[in-house]
Amino acid sequence: MTHPADPALLRALAIATEKALLEAEIRLPTDVLAALRRAAAAERNEVARQEFALILENIALAGERQVPICQDTGVPVVYLTLPPDVPFTPDLFAGIREGVRRATTAIPLRPNVVDPLTRENTGDNTGAGMPAVHVVFGDRLTVTVLPKGxxxxxxxxxxxxxxxxxxxxxxxxxxxxxxxxxxxxxxxxxxxxxxxxxxxxxxxxxxxxxxxxxxxxxxxxxxxxxxxxxxxxxxxxxxxxxxxxxxxxxxxxxxxxxxxxxxxxxxxxxxxxxxxxx
Missing domain, CATH: 3.30.1330 (60s Ribosomal Protein L30; Chain: A;)
Structure with missing residues (x-):
C-alpha cells in the first residue's frame, strides 16, 4: 500500500517546477551562452555572423523583458531527482503537473500539448503522459526541466x-x-x-x-x-x-x-x- 504524498511537498514541487520553467524559458545556461558567443566570434561567413548577432540580441531582449526566448516554448520534459527520504509515489507527478499549469499561465507558455490523433489541445501543457517525467535518484530533491520545441x-x-x-x-x-x-x-x-x-x-x-x-x-x-x-x-x-x-x-x-x-x-x-x- 502506498501512502499519499504530503500536500506541502506537492505544493513545493509545483513551485519548483514553475520556477525551473521560468528560468529555462527566459535565460539560457551560462555554458550554452558561452558556446554561442565563441562560435559567433570565430565565424567568418558574413551571413552567418549576422545570424549570430540576431540570436544574441534575441537572448538579451528576452532577459531584459522577462519573456520567453522563443515563441515555441516547447513541451515540458522533466527530470525529478529523488533522495532516499522521499518515497516514490504517483502523487509526485501531480505536483509537477500543477507547476506546469501555473507556468503556462504565468510565464506564459504557448499551449503546445495536443491529442496525437484528434489534435485537441489540452490548454495547459498537461495531458496523457504530459509532462514527460523521468525519475532519477540522488542526494537532493530537485526538478530539472528541458523544454523541447x-x-x-x-x-x-x-x-x-x-x-x-x-x-x-x-x-x-x-x-x-x-x-x-x-x-x-x-x-x-x-x-x-x-x-x-x-x-x-x-x-x-x-x-x-x-x-x-x-x-x-x-x-x-x-x-x-x-x-x-x-x-x-x-x-x-x-x-x-x-x-x-x-x-x-x-x-x-x-x-x-x-x-x-x-x-x-x-x-x-x-x-x-x-x-x-x-
Whole structure:
C-alpha cells in the first residue's frame, strides 16, 4: 500500500517546477551562452555572423523583458531527482503537473500539448503522459526541466545499427543533420545515445542534452566536426558552425545490436534545475 504524498511537498514541487520553467524559458545556461558567443566570434561567413548577432540580441531582449526566448516554448520534459527520504509515489507527478499549469499561465507558455490523433489541445501543457517525467535518484530533491520545441524534436532520429557499423556512428549523426538542414534552427546541440535498447537509446540521447556543453571529449569532437563539415550554418543559410556541441551517453547493449539515437536541440538549449524547498 502506498501512502499519499504530503500536500506541502506537492505544493513545493509545483513551485519548483514553475520556477525551473521560468528560468529555462527566459535565460539560457551560462555554458550554452558561452558556446554561442565563441562560435559567433570565430565565424567568418558574413551571413552567418549576422545570424549570430540576431540570436544574441534575441537572448538579451528576452532577459531584459522577462519573456520567453522563443515563441515555441516547447513541451515540458522533466527530470525529478529523488533522495532516499522521499518515497516514490504517483502523487509526485501531480505536483509537477500543477507547476506546469501555473507556468503556462504565468510565464506564459504557448499551449503546445495536443491529442496525437484528434489534435485537441489540452490548454495547459498537461495531458496523457504530459509532462514527460523521468525519475532519477540522488542526494537532493530537485526538478530539472528541458523544454523541447517541435522544430528540433522533429529532426531527431534513431537507428538500429549492426555491431559492425560502430565506425559509422559519426556518419549517422551527420546524416541526421544533413536531412534536417535548417529546420531545427541551427546551430544545434546534439544529444547522442549509444547502446541500450530501442527506447533506451532515445532516452540516453535526450539525457545527453542535460550535460555541460563547454567541453567535448575526442569522440564527441569528431562527431561535431563531421556535422560542421556539412556547412549548413546558422538557420541553414551557410557557415562554419552547424553544431555548437555534441554530447554522447552510452549504455551496454545486446551483443547483436547497436542502437543509436540523435536528439536534436536548437541553439536555445533551454534547461534549468531548481531544488525543492521542504
Amino acid at each position: 517541435a522544430g528540433s524534436e522533429n529532426a531527431s532520429r534513431i537507428g538500429m545499427l549492426l555491431p559492425s557499423q560502430a565506425a559509422d556512428i559519426p556518419r549517422f549523426v551527420a546524416e541526421t543533420m544533413l536531412i534536417a538542414g535548417g529546420k531545427p534552427c541551427p546551430p544545434v546541440f546534439l544529444g547522442v545515445g549509444i547502446g541500450g535498447t530501442f527506447d533506451g537509446a532515445a532516452a540516453l540521447a535526450k539525457e545527453a542534452l542535460l550535460l555541460p556543453v563547454d567541453t567535448m571529449d575526442d569522440y564527441e569532437q569528431e562527431i561535431c566536426d563531421a556535422v560542421n563539415a556539412l556547412g549548413i550554418g546558422p538557420m541553414g543559410l551557410g557557415g562554419e558552425t552547424t553544431a555548437l556541441a555534441v554530447k554522447v551517453k552510452r549504455r551496454d547493449c545486446h551483443t547483436a545490436s547497436l542502437p543509436v539515437a540523435v536528439n536534436v536541440q536548437c541553439w536555445a538549449c533551454r534547461r534549468a534545475t531548481v531544488e525543492v524547498e521542504r
